[in-house]
Amino acid sequence: MDRPYGMLAELTYGCPLHCPYCSNPLNLADYRDELTTAEWQRVMTEARELGVLQLHLSGGEPLQRRDLEEIVASARDVGLYTNLITSSLGLSPRRAEQLRAAGLDHVQISIQADEPALSDRIAGTPSYERKIASAHLVKELGWPLTLNVVLHRHNIDRIGRILDLAEELGADRIELANTQYYGWAWRNREALLPSRVQLEGAEAIVRAARQRLKGKMEIIYVIPDYYSKYPKPCMGGWGRRQLTVTPTGSVLPCPAAHTLPLPRATVREHSLAWIWEESPLFQRFRGTEWMPEPCRSCDRREVDFGGCRCQAFQLTGDAARTDPVCHLSPDHQLVAEAVQAANEGAEPGEAELIPRTFTKSNNHYSPTGGLESERSVP
Amino acid sequence: MSIAVLSTNRPRLARQIRLEWDTVREQHVLLAPEGVLVLNQTGATILGLCDGERTVVEIVEELRGKYNHVADDEVRDFLARLVAKRWVELGDG
Numbered sequence: 515m516d517r518p519y520g521m522l523a524e525l526t527y528g529c530p531l532h533c534p535y536c537s538n539p540l541n542l543a544d545y546r547d548e549l550t551t552a553e554w555q556r557v558m559t560e561a562r563e564l565g566v567l568q569l570h571l572s573g574g575e576p577l578q579r580r581d582l583e584e585i586v587a588s589a590r591d592v593g594l595y596t597n598l599i600t601s602s603l604g605l606s607p608r609r610a611e612q613l614r615a616a617g618l619d620h621v622q623i624s625i626q627a628d629e630p631a632l633s634d635r636i637a638g639t640p641s642y643e644r645k646i647a648s649a650h651l652v653k654e655l656g657w658p659l660t661l662n663v664v665l666h667r668h669n670i671d672r673i674g675r676i677l678d679l680a681e682e683l684g685a686d687r688i689e690l691a692n693t694q695y696y697g698w699a700w701r702n703r704e705a706l707l708p709s710r711v712q713l714e715g716a717e718a719i720v721r722a723a724r725q726r727l728k729g730k731m732e733i734i735y736v737i738p739d740y741y742s743k744y745p746k747p748c749m750g751g752w753g754r755r756q757l758t759v760t761p762t763g764s765v766l767p768c769p770a771a772h773t774l775p776l777p778r779a780t781v782r783e784h785s786l787a788w789i790w791e792e793s794p795l796f797q798r799f800r801g802t803e804w805m806p807e808p809c810r811s812c813d814r815r816e817v818d819f820g821g822c823r824c825q826a827f828q829l830t831g832d833a834a835r836t837d838p839v840c841h842l843s844p845d846h847q848l849v850a851e852a853v854q855a856a857n858e859g860a861e862p863g864e865a866e867l868i869p870r871t872f873t874k875s876n877n878h879y880s881p882t883g884g885l886e887s888e889r890s891v892p
Numbered sequence: 893m894s895i896a897v898l899s900t901n902r903p904r905l906a907r908q909i910r911l912e913w914d915t916v917r918e919q920h921v922l923l924a925p926e927g928v929l930v931l932n933q934t935g936a937t938i939l940g941l942c943d944g945e946r947t948v949v950e951i952v953e954e955l956r957g958k959y960n961h962v963a964d965d966e967v968r969d970f971l972a973r974l975v976a977k978r979w980v981e982l983g984d985g
Contacts, residue, residue, distance in 0.1 A: 517916065519928050565916045567928050593912060595923040620908060620925040658908040658925045686908075686978070687925060729895060729976060 515791060516751075517565030522758040522769060523554065525582070527574040530603045532638025533626070535664055535699035535706060536870035538574060539772055548761045551581040553781065555588045557759055560786040562592040566757075569594040574761070577604035583616045590617035597622060599662065602648035603641055610648075614655050621652045622660040622689070627668075628675040636668065638869040649683045660687040665716070665738075666706040667856075668867065673716045677723045677733070685731055690720065692738035696770040696824055698870045705865035707856040713741060740849050740856075744814060745821025745837035752799035752823065757790065765789045767796055770824040774833050799823050804834060808842045895975045897948060897968040902983035904944030909979045911939050924979055934959065938967060939974075944983050 527538045527545050539545065549557070558569065569589050576582055577600055589596045598613070602623045625645050626636035633642040652659045661680050665673070673690065680688045695703045708716075720735045727733065739746045749756045749768045758766040763781040766772060779793040790796055798804065802815050809820040820826075821837020829838045829848045838845040897903070905911060910923040911931075920936030922929040931939070937958065941951045948968060955962040974980040 563916065565914075567914065567921060567923055568926065593915075595910060595928075597926060619910070619923075656907065660925060729978065732978070 516754045520568040520756045521561045521566045522570045524760050525576045525579045526761050528578045529574040532869040534702045534867040535693045537697045545761045549763050558589050570597045572599040583612045586618045587616040595619050602645050605648045621657045622662050624662045628679040653684050658686045661685045662689045665692045667708045670708045670712050670716050674719045687732040689734045691736035705867050709857045739839045743841050745818050745839040747818040748822035751819040753796040809836050897971045899949045903942040903980050
């Protein structure tokens, strides 16, 4: 059996931002009983024993965990390479120095656009200036810096200026990833999905920038799968390379898989090794046995693994169908219709975005959470 | 376009890169931001010698003491691929 290389540790779903493409679950009330420091330490030790080498510390906003420094230090002790995926809100110089001392290897900061007003509007809170200050801080402390940018209809036309900003900040890497339509992003799909003209423009700029910045900055560009002929090899295959642990200890083959009607697996009841190797959840879509046609007889079945199970479920109601993104899928018209609408719809940037909100009852992290929804009530 | 590695360069691992022995897979691995490279024994030996002091020529000489048929250009190609990723830096020649 394959051993995992990477583990996404979602430390908390608390977050100061309200991004309209938030990929976290809609019902955060289910995720209050977070794993303790000691539980995370056990999970990280078991992860290393299972083969994990890369630890991605994410959320929500991982800086909201006061024990983050302790978690990082323990991860380093067991030999994991530690990546912090953050909005950077809460990264004071003092905190940054403590994380550096704890051995944090790499920092990834999200930015929403290159321009303060737009960035703050997308993030749903004033944050741009603090992000820029944090990016400088990361470089001053000698960390490798990655900028993470989620692309969509409202910011993709600014990709050239976003790349310029990354260069100015001395970023070592930039991940330009088109939105994936799960969770909150699904609600905003129409307002987020770019047009073909926008994509072609962006791709030309990325190609030129890659040439210009070769050996200086690594540019990762993820196309929106709605526009591709074949589906993405989601997570490198189900239960094959990666796993995700949620704030309450639920273990998933991919961060969106909590939406699927499958048996649960949690570190509070089982070892990580049992979950990876034997749990019904991880076995369900591993390999090629589960595949329907046209995947089963397709030459690409071990290239893209039938695409994304969560997307198949989201679009067809059946997680075991071919990802409808594939042009060979019998359900492909579901994707083709959305693409057609995106190319006939309102001008880019006009459609309204619904900011991610946290209802009062389930948001004990962000004092401003819920304001957006309250404001919209007449 | 690839970056030329000169015989006189003194390669070293970039600061953010870690060369480790993976006790689970029993192989050497190179750990980088969002990247893992599983190394064979030769690759691990080469990188173990990249200390910023030894020149490429000296590294090749040391390898010849350990292995048969060490090709100078293969060592330089291997390093050039890692330089292109910025995982290895070249000190002055």
